[in-house]
Amino acid sequence: MATPHIKAERGDFADTVLMPGDPLRARYIAENFLEAPRLVNDVRNMYGYTGTYQGREVSVMGHGMGIPSVSIYAKELITEFGVERLIRVGSCGAVRDDVNVRDVVIGMGASTDSGVNRTRFLGNDLGAIADFEMTRHAADAARDHGIPVKVGNIFSADLFYDPRPEMVEMMRRYGIVGVEMEAAGLYGVAAEFGARATTICTVSDHIVKGNSLSSDDRATTFDDMMRIALDSVLRDDAGGAA
Ligand SMILES: O=P(O)(O)O[C@H]1O[C@H](CO)[C@@H](O)[C@H]1O
C-alpha cells in the first residue's frame, strides 16, 4: 500500500512516530536509539524507520520543513498507516531572556501566522494544542534526566526569514517559548484526524542574543531530547508515572 509520499505497507509503522524535520536526523535516531531498525520509507529521501526502544516498537520519520510538509506526512501516517501518536522532535529559536540555547522547550500550544488551521476550521481560530498526557509525560521524562525544560506556547512561523522585525518583540511580550515551523500544523492535523501529538524542541539559536549551538553541542543536546521523547512514550504507555 502506498500513498503519494510514503511507500510502505500498513503495519510497517508503529502506533507512535517520532518526527524530526531532517530525514538524516531520523536516520541518526534510528541507528543510535532503536534496536533492529529497518527502513520503511525512502520516498523523496524522507527516511522512515521502525525498530524497538526498550522492547517497545517505535517509528521515526522526517517531516521536512514547514507546515505544508509536516501536514502531508502526519495526515498520511494517521489515516493510511494507523499512527496514533506523533512526537515532533525539532530545533527552534528562542526570543525570551530566560530561554537559552541547549534548553528544551515543549509546545503545549502553538501560535502561527499560517492560515492552515483557519482553512480547516472554516475561518475560525482553532486552539492548536498538544495532547495533555503526552506533554505531561515529556515534561516528566525531562525532569527524570535532569534537563531544564520550559512548557508553553510555541510560534510556528511560515517564514524562516521573517521580514517583520517587530515580530520578535511581539513574541517576547506574549511569552513564546520557541520559534519553529511546524507544531501548529501538526496539532491541526492531529485534531482533524483524531490523533495525539506533542512537540519537543531543542533551542538551537537565540534570535535576540545572537548565539547558537555549535555542531558538537547540537549532537549532544539533540541526544538528550531523543531520550526525553522515547522515555515519554514509555511513560505514556504506562498511563501514569512510568
Ligand atoms: O530542526 P527542525 O526539526 O527541522 O525544525 C526547525 O528547523 C527548520 C528550519 O531550519 C524548520 O523545520 C524548523 O521548524
Ligand SMILES: O=c1cc[nH]c(=O)[nH]1
Ligand atoms: O524555525 C526556526 C528554527 C530555529 N531557529 C529559528 O529561528 N527558527
